[in-house]
Amino acid sequence: MNIGTASEQSRLPVKTIRYYEDIGLVRPLRSENGYRDFSDTDLQRLKFLQRARSLGFSIEECRELLSLYEDGNRASADVKAITQSKISEIDRKIDELRSLRKVLTTLSDACHGDSRPTCPIIDDLAGLGEPDRDMRGQTG
Amino acid sequence: MNIGTASEQSRLPVKTIRYYEDIGLVRPLRSENGYRDFSDTDLQRLKFLQRARSLGFSIEECRELLSLYEDGNRASADVKAITQSKISEIDRKIDELRSLRKVLTTLSDACHGDSRPTCPIIDDLAGLGEPDRDMRGQTG
DNA sequence: GATTGACCTTCCAGTCACTGGAGGCCCTAA
DNA sequence: TTAGGGCCTCCAGTGACTGGAAGGTCAATC
Numbered sequence: 001m002n003i004g005t006a007s008e009q010s011r012l013p014v015k016t017i018r019y020y021e022d023i024g025l026v027r028p029l030r031s032e033n034g035y036r037d038f039s040d041t042d043l044q045r046l047k048f049l050q051r052a053r054s055l056g057f058s059i060e061e062c063r064e065l066l067s068l069y070e071d072g073n074r075a076s077a078d079v080k081a082i083t084q085s086k087i088s089e090i091d092r093k094i095d096e097l098r099s100l101r102k103v104l105t106t107l108s109d110a111c112h113g114d115s116r117p118t119c120p121i122i123d124d125l126a127g128l129g130e131p132d133r134d135m136r137g138q139t140g
Numbered sequence: 141m142n143i144g145t146a147s148e149q150s151r152l153p154v155k156t157i158r159y160y161e162d163i164g165l166v167r168p169l170r171s172e173n174g175y176r177d178f179s180d181t182d183l184q185r186l187k188f189l190q191r192a193r194s195l196g197f198s199i200e201e202c203r204e205l206l207s208l209y210e211d212g213n214r215a216s217a218d219v220k221a222i223t224q225s226k227i228s229e230i231d232r233k234i235d236e237l238r239s240l241r242k243v244l245t246t247l248s249d250a251c252h253g254d255s256r257p258t259c260p261i262i263d264d265l266a267g268l269g270e271p272d273r274d275m276r277g278q279t280g
Numbered sequence: 281g282a283t284t285g286a287c288c289t290t291c292c293a294g295t296c297a298c299t300g301g302a303g304g305c306c307c308t309a310a
Numbered sequence: 311t312t313a314g315g316g317c318c319t320c321c322a323g324t325g326a327c328t329g330g331a332a333g334g335t336c337a338a339t340c
Contacts, residue, residue, distance in 0.1 A: 076258060087244050090240060115217060125209065
């Protein structure tokens with residue numbers, strides 16, 4: 001099938017599929033006219049990639065998962081390990097966002113939010129808050 | 141002061157400061173030898189940027205906040221609005237991560253994680269799960 | 281005065297995962 | 311024959327840096 005059909009079926013943009021070919025995630029044959037010709041197996045890979053990407057796996061993780069997918073002898077433990085490290089990563093991100101949210105909420109709550117120029121948010125950003133600067137603002 | 145000192149004081153990498161100059165977030169003078177010469181005002185901006193970035197504001201948001209910071213007549217409502225839209229954004233991200241986490245946890249829990257090749261995680265990625273494919277995997 | 285080494289400069293390329301666009305070929309239908 | 315849509319490649323841009331090469335500057339030491 002042509003790339004357009006593969007795109008519809010896999011729900012991946014055409015551009016993305018071409019990109020995936022570029023980086024070797026899928027290797028469709030070529031028709032005589034130079035068009036990519038996707039087999040059912042290729043389509044399976046694309047669907048796999050779509051799902052895995054939407055679950056937050058990076059391209060390199062997808063590559064790894066794909067090779068496990070296609071290795072009939074893989075140990076499920078290997079796949080589970082990748083998945084669990086992904087879960088930990090998500091947990092870390094959630095924590096980080098939560099603490100960010102907390103600071104922003106505190107600042108926002110302290111701000112009267114009217115037409116006056118006085119603004120605790122700006123004051124904080126400018127370093128005019130309590131002098132515990134070194135406790136905060138560490139970039140992850 | 142030289143860029144190294146500005147870097148220490150602002151806790152921003154030297155490279156980042158040069159980048160910020162490139163994109164016009166800070167405009168230090170130059171000494172006769174061509175070295176950047178940061179004033180106290182420049183340093184204030186850098187510290188402001190460090191704090192704002194660490195709170196998750198994008199570069200463009202920082203630019204906006206900086207101009208509000210330097211506008212003595214700004215309305216605090218403007219700053220509060222940016223902050224609150226940031227909070228909503230964080231909430232959206234957290235929700236997304238939570239639902240991702242849920243799917244991954246379900247999959248991981250279903251996987252025995254031993255040396256056998258049978259793996260529900262891979263099966264799901266391959267589209268061998270329940271046939272509700274169209275309900276899932278929408279990329280945000 | 282020469283050398284060392286830290287610090288500074290610019291410029292280019294790479295990161296991640298695409299996305300947009302230009303310029304042009306191919307195919308089908310009217 | 312023409313119009314349109316689909317396909318091709320290649321290049322550049324996104325965001326926010328980061329790494330590295332090649333080279334100039336400065337202060338201290340020999």
